[in-house]
Amino acid sequence: MDVRLENHLDYFIHDNTAAAWLSPEMLSVAREAFGAGDFNLLAEIYSSQLADLRHPDRSLCLLKADALSRAGRVADALESYWTAANLDRLRPNELGSFVDCIAHTLRVKECLKECTDSDGVSEDEHSLDLFSCRLCKCLLIEPTTLECGHTFCKPCIEDDGVKECELCRYKLNETSRQLKPICFKVNVVLGGLLGKWFCAESEARRCWLEGDRMRNERGFINALEKYNNALEKAPSMCRLLSRRAELHMEMSNFRQALQDGDAMCRLMPLSPKAHYVKALALNKAGYNEEALQEYLYCLALKPDWTSVKLETQKMLSEMFSVFKTDGLPTSSPHPHQTGPAPYLKPASLLLGSLHSTPRRWSQTPIGRRDSLSDTGAETKSSCEDSKTLASVVAALPLPPGLKRKFSDEPQGSAPSNKLPRKVLCSDESSSSQMPAACCSERREVPPQLLDSSDMDCSVCMRLFYEPVTTPCGHTFCMKCLERCLDHNPNCPLCKENITEYLATRGYHKTLLMEEVLQRYLSEELAERSKVHQEEMAELSNLTQEVPIFICTMAFPTIPCPLQVFEPCYRLMIRRSMETGTKQFGMCIADDIKGFADYGCMLEVKDVKFQPDGRLVVDTVGVSRFRVLSHGHRDGYNTAKIKYLEDQKVEGEELAELQKLHDCVYEQASTWFTSLKDNMKNQIVSHFGQLPEKDCDIQGSVSGPAWCWWLLAVLPLEKRAQLSILAMTTLRERLSTTRRVLSLVTRKHSRPRRPSSSAAASSL
Structure with a gap:
């Protein structure tokens, strides 16, 4: 059973007053109805209990309201909540089901579930493209490639002090970073490409970052100027609008903050964040009805947003309690009346609102939410498209005296019930200036700016193949970089020492560059890959x-x-x-x-x-x-x-060869056994033990393994060993080995030690 309802039922059981009218049989039926999900029956049970009482019981009214909310009967639930509110102030945690009910009704009625959940992708993921930073969700600025090959904005990884990649959880090398963010260098090639392909947005992002820095230093006026400059270059950056709206609210410029929030809602009408920013601005400006409206749309778009739900419940609680604080009647005129008091707005408005025409944008395809229509009627702000929810809020009590005035309203003037068009809605000129491209539209490289030479390796002067980026920010073909580092542990371009990079062999492909090549230069990359495969085939x-x-x-x-x-x-x-x-x-x-x-x-x-x-x-x-x-x-x-392969023999020759083989093996075993322990240990540590005799002496094309072991450990000159290596008959090789063993045994020679070379040494 639901914990909240269980707590209510436990309250009735332990409350002496309620125990007089609450029967165990009825309580059992209520539990069964709740368990079966029959909330209409549950509401009828509580209604019958209330009808038998001379005075309404507040807790039972809340239970009835909770059941009606779960049944989707918003208007009836509202009446029951009002009855409980007239008896005692409603607490925010008692309005959870009511908020869920309104949000769910809006979500279903306005087709928001289909628009937002059909692909299982979050709002942020919808707006991400190939050139977006996965940390700040915006265009990469000062792109920095980590050791794992993933690329992020340099300010993002510096500000967060990352120690592992956000995408692959690759642990960054603390030794190479030396715990200093400055060790992250900007990817030179990617930085140049992004600046060329998305010039205006890149400049806007730089202004944005400067504004953030000034804002952190409390230089609000300068920060606002930077934000304004950035939005002049890229007017459809919703997250920048959000930042400017937050700054306006810090500066108590609620009118401007509201305009930014409204612009966000036009650009991203299905974004919970956009409605949240607008709700904050409305709330701080004192327009509680409209703020509540936006909060409910946030929950309709994102039901699991807990903090917004709590704020919505708090606002509803204040609305329900305001009449008691203003000295208005607090009880129903008739002892058995469970509906709203006469001074409340009729609940029929609420029912009508939930059956009215859905918002136009809710049925607009996700890829075209920004361009609803070119007609004048369709360019009105999103708040004027919100009549459905406005009716819901209108059914809730909010005396005009609760609203605050804007600072520019004359003192003593009566505030209107609706926000001025200039505040909530952009005028025709401002609407026409809003770009047609939605800020969630994925970026594409302009074809006229695409030049394959921008992605050529500076070593081989060919298109990047398996591009890798050094800690100093330069990009090369993986094979080109490896060959350069064979000769010098410095970057081929800037000559910065990258010994640590060489030591860790951190040659992870720069994934963003790889994806850019595959998407925009697929034919050139295929040709480059073909050449590489031909080279590999030749080498193999x-x-x-x-x-x-x-x-x-x-x-x-x-x-x-x-x-x-x-x-x-x-x-x-x-x-x-x-x-x-x-x-x-x-x-x-x-x-x-x-x-x-x-x-x-x-x-x-x-x-x-x-x-x-x-x-x-x-x-x-x-x-x-x-x-x-x-x-x-x-x-x-x-x-x-x-x-080379050994020549094979048969018959008598094979029998004689077998005898010779066994004889030489015994001679070799005797010689090895006679060696001093330190000599034997040196031989064994390097070459291993003397191999056993092979069952089939002609089973291998090179003959028995023990022959080669013995040839490797015998103290012979290399030329002598080479002549034996070149022999293609086992008989000749065994005969030569026997003569060498006889000579070594007579002279008691020590086995040779491994030789060395200037190019490589045998260990």
């Missing part, structure tokens, strides 16, 4: 143009950890990851050809980025190859290759 061909890392010897199945610090190889590693191959060739240097004719393909298992730009790369050998031709690409070597 691991036979025609294989990237070659000139460093150390690598072998199939054997780990080969690397530290990469040269820019060309950092680029090579990134490309191998981007193409999805995750492979590149490893060769040793050659004084004549540049690199040897044989090598091993490595597969990247993991990459760690260091703050100074170095890469720690974990790789493992995959397969051997022979170089057919040498080449270069973007600073690193490439090669056309042919993969």
Whole structure:
């Protein structure tokens, strides 16, 4: 059961006076009717109880009024509320159901639910477009791109002191920000584009921000001048009208505040905020009837606006109680009369108002709320279109003496019941000056101002592809920026040090720039993407143009950890990851050809980025190859290759090969076991344990894994290792290995330690 009704019923049960007439049977029926939602029956129950009383009971009148309100019978509920008010002052919390009933009736009658809730999008979301800040809901001014790629107004993120993105909840890097808002830099490209595409609105936003600053410093006159300048440049900025209306109210300029509120209602007739601003101005000016009217429209548009509902209930409570404070009769002329006293306005006006013609704008499509008609009758202010609700308010008591006068009204003059047209309504000239475009209309870039060269990367001089923005506010293609940072940890344009940005690898795409490209330069972006995909396809061909890392010897199945610090190889590693191959060739240097004719393909298992730009790369050998031709690409070597495979044997040759294999394995195991513990530990930490014998010695195209493990740990020169790597028969490789083991065993040689290179070092 409803908590409020339950409290009322509990009151009756514990009240000694009410207990004399309230029967438990009737109370049970009332509970059942409420539970079933039959509020008409509930009202009849309370009416029958009241009819049996000599004097009306206030609490029972409130229960009846509550039930009538829930049943949608506004006029009957009003009469019952008046009966209770004549017995004792109504408190605001006792009028909640009545306010809900009026707001709901207006919402249904005027089709507001269909207009505002059909798409499930809030008022603010309706007015947002691609170029709106998601914090202030206005055109981006001084657009600042955060690490996550989302863009907001610089003043918004500075004033709020944000530590995470409002949209994706990305935690901002406190180290890079150093807790100083100044570390947020304006996005240079986006700032220039917005200033070019929306010049007037951008200038208006700057005046607006200056006005806000002056207002915070209590410089109201200067702030008002800035607001006026801003509205001259962009007259349809509803939120700026709201700010100016608030400033006018602070300065007690209620007439001007009311004009701004009325202008907002014309521009955004379905905006609760617009009606709220107008209601505040009316309330402060002393026009309570009209203020109540706007408050009720706020609730009709936004039923869950609690603060407005409480204010509405408070205003109704004051209206109901004013007659008692003015010394008017406080009781009904007849003891059994439950309707309003004779001095009250007839409740039939209320019923008529709820069945009158709906407001014209409520049936206007959302996209065209601003241009209702070009006729003179249709250009009147929204207050003159509010006769439906005005009748509702007219049925409520508000003696003229309660109203305050404007400061420019003569003292002693009798205030009129209606606001002057110049206050509530714009005259014909002001109406004609109001722009046709609604402030909730989404912005579009003028085609004549669209120039693809404005969105070219300053490094590659081509259209942005995967644009990213640095902490200093400059935008580049992601790949272009990475290549620049390979050589220098400074911004390519302003030379600001962005080491922290490099360390965190914060390459998140600038989403707003990406969306602009997709929307306005889709064909150019598609062509740019096609070129990029062709480049990636060429790079992913691991036979025609294989990237070659000139460093150390690598072998199939054997780990080969690397530290990469040269820019060309950092680029090579990134490309191998981007193409999805995750492979590149490893060769040793050659004084004549540049690199040897044989090598091993490595597969990247993991990459760690260091703050100074170095890469720690974990790789493992995959397969051997022979170089057919040498080449270069973007600073690193490439090669056309042919993969090597061991020749397979059968029959007696296979049996002899198996015996040789087992013999050499036993010899290798004996040699490794004979090593000192410190040597064995070094080998195991780098290359792992000696692999087990393979069941099928010809199962792999490169032969048994233990052979390559042994070749990697034996103390051989690189050229000797290279010659064994190039062998394509297992018999030849096993025979050579056996001779090497015999030589090492005789000389008691120590295993070689991992070598290093200027380009990369094997860990």
